[in-house]
Amino acid sequence: xxxxxxxxxxxxxxxxxxxxxxxxxxxxxxxxxxxxxxxxxxxxxxxxxxxxxxxxxxxxxxxxxxxxxxxxxxxxxxxxxxxxxxxxxxxxxxxxxxxxxxxxxxxxxxxxxxxxxxxxxxxxxxxxxxxxxxxxxxxxxxxxxxxxxxxxxxxxxxxxxxxxxxxxxxxxxxxxxxxxxxxxxxxxxxxxxxxxxxxxxxxxxxxxxxxxxxxxxxxxxxxxxxxxxxxxxxxxxxxxxxxxxxxxxxxxxxxxxxxxxxxxxxxxxxxxxxxxxxxxxxxxxxxxxxxxxxxxxxxxxxxxxxxxxxxxxxxxxxxxxxxxxxxxxxxxxxxxxxxxxxxxxxxxxxxxxxxxxxxxxxxx
Ligand SMILES: *[C@@H]1O[C@H](CO)[C@@H](O)[C@H](O)[C@H]1NC(C)=O
Ligand SMILES: *[C@@H]1O[C@H](CO)[C@@H](O)[C@H](O)[C@H]1NC(C)=O
Numbered sequence: 001x002x003x004x005x006x007x008x009x010x011x012x013x014x015x016x017x018x019x020x021x022x023x024x025x026x027x028x029x030x031x032x033x034x035x036x037x038x039x040x041x042x043x044x045x046x047x048x049x050x051x052x053x054x055x056x057x058x059x060x061x062x063x064x065x066x067x068x069x070x071x072x073x074x075x076x077x078x079x080x081x082x083x084x085x086x087x088x089x090x091x092x093x094x095x096x097x098x099x100x101x102x103x104x105x106x107x108x109x110x111x112x113x114x115x116x117x118x119x120x121x122x123x124x125x126x127x128x129x130x131x132x133x134x135x136x137x138x139x140x141x142x143x144x145x146x147x148x149x150x151x152x153x154x155x156x157x158x159x160x161x162x163x164x165x166x167x168x169x170x171x172x173x174x175x176x177x178x179x180x181x182x183x184x185x186x187x188x189x190x191x192x193x194x195x196x197x198x199x200x201x202x203x204x205x206x207x208x209x210x211x212x213x214x215x216x217x218x219x220x221x222x223x224x225x226x227x228x229x230x231x232x233x234x235x236x237x238x239x240x241x242x243x244x245x246x247x248x249x250x251x252x253x254x255x256x257x258x259x260x261x262x263x264x265x266x267x268x269x270x271x272x273x274x275x276x277x278x279x280x281x282x283x284x285x286x287x288x289x290x291x292x293x294x295x296x297x298x299x300x301x302x303x304x305x306x307x308x309x310x311x312x313x314x315x316x317x318x319x320x321x322x323x324x325x326x327x328x329x330x331x332x333x334x335x336x337x338x339x340x341x342x343x344x345x346x347x348x349x350x351x352x353x354x355x356x357x358x359x360x361x362x363x364x
Contacts, residue, residue, distance in 0.1 A: 018233050022106065030107070032109070033194070042079060047077055056091045087179065109178065112194070118255060143165065150287065234268070236268050242262060
């Protein structure tokens with residue numbers, strides 16, 4: 001259910017998707033470095049579009065059959081959604097319309113996120129230095145930094161991050177993302193990796209409405225004593241922050257090895273959090289509350305509570321009622337969200353028929 005909801009959210013509000021929305025002007029070729037394991041949508045504005053792809057590692061030929069690639073799908077508007085891309089999928093992606101005209105071509109370097117070099121300014125950690133390769137001419141390897149993302153929290157101290165991609169430049173040539181440059185040549189060099197840099201920041205709050213909140217509960221696995229929580233609509237490309245019982249979980253603490261209330265998964269910029277304690281976890285994306293996770297009460301514990309005569313009976317009964325009220329509330333919220341999204345979708349597709357889509361909703 002949640003997955004379906006997120007999918008709906010993603011399509012209803014492209015800017016808000018859990019994936020990165022990549023665009024390129026019609027008729028152009030665009031080169032981008034991105035990270036593996038983080039969903040992206042390559043935009044192509046043509047329904048019924050055909051996509052062709054070429055992986056530079058194979059250097060074989062252009063492929064067409066997307067059915068063979070389980071993590072790719074074409075959206076109704078003709079764009080290509082790539083879920084959790086592999087670094088081996090670094091290559092060219094070409095969109096053609098129904099009349100066999102090439103509309104756009106992307107050259108994408110999905111850099112291996114598991115080799116991400118993470119540094120925090122506040123801890124005095126420094127990013128990677130420039131280096132040289134000697135594959136023929138003297139190639140410089142350097143990090144091309146993206147702009148800083150927004151602060152992940154407002155009204156109190158937060159953190160912001162920026163992503164840096166590995167680029168190679170030959171003298172007097174345009175720089176290229178490392179693995180688009182290297183193609184099928186394998187080079188072992190510790191410098192060839194993407195980076196993430198974090199620093200402390202403060203931002204004032206502007207008004208916003210938390211309208212996409214997902215409520216869920218979780219249970220720690222008995223075996224590992226932990227579980228993973230996923231922040232809806234979070235992405236390494238967007239600012240995220242988690243709070244455990246209202247205490248923010250910071251990269252600074254994690255990177256300095258201090259004990260914190262969870263483990264932020266670096267591979268997705270902290271979209272996923274491993275938790276070890278039953279606490280209330282909240283996550284914010286773009287400073288907006290997105291997810292609220294409560295520990296699921298253990299049935300055995302509840303049973304013990306019930307048997308415990310020292311507890312006033314009313315309180316236990318109250319708990320049951322509160323639970324069902326909460327369940328009802330969650331259902332209402334879900335239904336409201338889905339209806340709201342349908343509204344957004346309808347508006348999206350028929351911008352001039354706002355009043356009519358309202359009627360449709362009323363009928364429902
Ligand atoms: C998509 O293409 C149509 C016409 O081909 C154009 O009117 C529309 O503005 C385009 N939309 C986007 C988002 O580029
Ligand atoms: C690293 O290399 C890039 C590309 O050649 C260059 O623009 C940048 O100034 C270099 N940085 C340093 C610190 O030398």
